[in-house]
Amino acid sequence: MTNSIKSLLAVFALLFFGLSSAYAKDDAPVKVKDKGAMQGASQVSIVAFNVGFIFESVDQTKSTGGLMGAFGGTTKAQSTLDGVTPEMMQQITDAAYADFIAKLAANGVTVVPADFANLKGKHGPSEENIQLEKKSKGKAMFYSPTELPMQVFLTGDVAQRQSFGNFGDAGRAGQNTFAVQSAAKASGIPAIGAVYLIDFSDQKRPGAFSFGGSLKVNANLSVVPDYSSISVYGANGKQNEIVLNMPVSVDGEFIEVADGSSGSEKAVQSAANVAGGIAAAVGIGLPRFGKTRKFTFTANDENYQAGAIALAGATNDLVIGYLNQQR
Numbered sequence: 001m002t003n004s005i006k007s008l009l010a011v012f013a014l015l016f017f018g019l020s021s022a023y024a025k026d027d028a029p030v031k032v033k034d035k036g037a038m039q040g041a042s043q044v045s046i047v048a049f050n051v052g053f054i055f056e057s058v059d060q061t062k063s064t065g066g067l068m069g070a071f072g073g074t075t076k077a078q079s080t081l082d083g084v085t086p087e088m089m090q091q092i093t094d095a096a097y098a099d100f101i102a103k104l105a106a107n108g109v110t111v112v113p114a115d116f117a118n119l120k121g122k123h124g125p126s127e128e129n130i131q132l133e134k135k136s137k138g139k140a141m142f143y144s145p146t147e148l149p150m151q152v153f154l155t156g157d158v159a160q161r162q163s164f165g166n167f168g169d170a171g172r173a174g175q176n177t178f179a180v181q182s183a184a185k186a187s188g189i190p191a192i193g194a195v196y197l198i199d200f201s202d203q204k205r206p207g208a209f210s211f212g213g214s215l216k217v218n219a220n221l222s223v224v225p226d227y228s229s230i231s232v233y234g235a236n237g238k239q240n241e242i243v244l245n246m247p248v249s250v251d252g253e254f255i256e257v258a259d260g261s262s263g264s265e266k267a268v269q270s271a272a273n274v275a276g277g278i279a280a281a282v283g284i285g286l287p288r289f290g291k292t293r294k295f296t297f298t299a300n301d302e303n304y305q306a307g308a309i310a311l312a313g314a315t316n317d318l319v320i321g322y323l324n325q326q327r
Helices: 004-017 088-108 170-187 301-325
Strands: 029-033 044-063 074-082 126-133 136-143 191-199 221-223 231-235 238-245 246-252 255-259 266-268 291-299
Touching: 029 301, 044 088, 044 126, 044 170, 074 191, 088 136, 088 191, 088 301, 170 231, 191 301, 221 301, 231 301, 238 301, 246 301, 291 301
Parallel strands: 044 191, 074 291
Antiparallel strands: 029 238, 044 074, 044 136, 126 136, 191 221, 191 231, 221 246, 231 238, 255 266, 255 291
């Protein structure tokens, strides 16, 4: 592990371990459903650990102001991520999973092998169409750790919370969930399923690449809230859930951003900020009229991978902190 990753992880750990008492319920970094599934547990099995990487998104917002905006013009941003190879995504996923296990162990929880005999899955990765927001859609590639024998999706994972999504097969996910619940009761060991979705742009994030109407595009790395969660299936038949309520993000020189529609604008995200949605960034001003703008985000190989690993580690810090409270 490089010194840069260690430094980022240390900052994230300090940042998030105290968050549970610093926020009101609606503003908390996570939404927690604690039904007692982890109570008294010193062992867990992990049946699913999926890390998704958004590589294409289309964001749309109504433009207000400006000549065309006054007549209801709409601006769209079509963004694509280049330069992130399958090998990089697999390595990031494997590092996130290893870190997750290590941090559970540091909190007195041992991971024991899960029984996959009755589970249905593929070897992955899996490409999925996702609905990010009401006016934003995208595509993501989901990877499972090399250490797990197959890629498993459970009820409650991304698509099951979005009726228009296509994250795996709902019937297979339901069968898997029933099998996991049954195995947890039979073994007396709670089972965990995890989903992290990593984005390279966030239109709601303030102060970034601004163009058209109110639409924002930037090059930060973030774990997407609502889609990213931890589910625990207890030996007692109960289920706990920890869902990110706000993005976990890190900014740095990870990605070069170019206006792919004309090739005339180019900028590099340069801030070394860490926060759940606030960063300094370079702005690109574009006209306010109804038109599609294409942006190409090209990853800086080593920086992107280091940043994504640190980001996953920070998310592990956050969710495991809450998971430990449930014991």
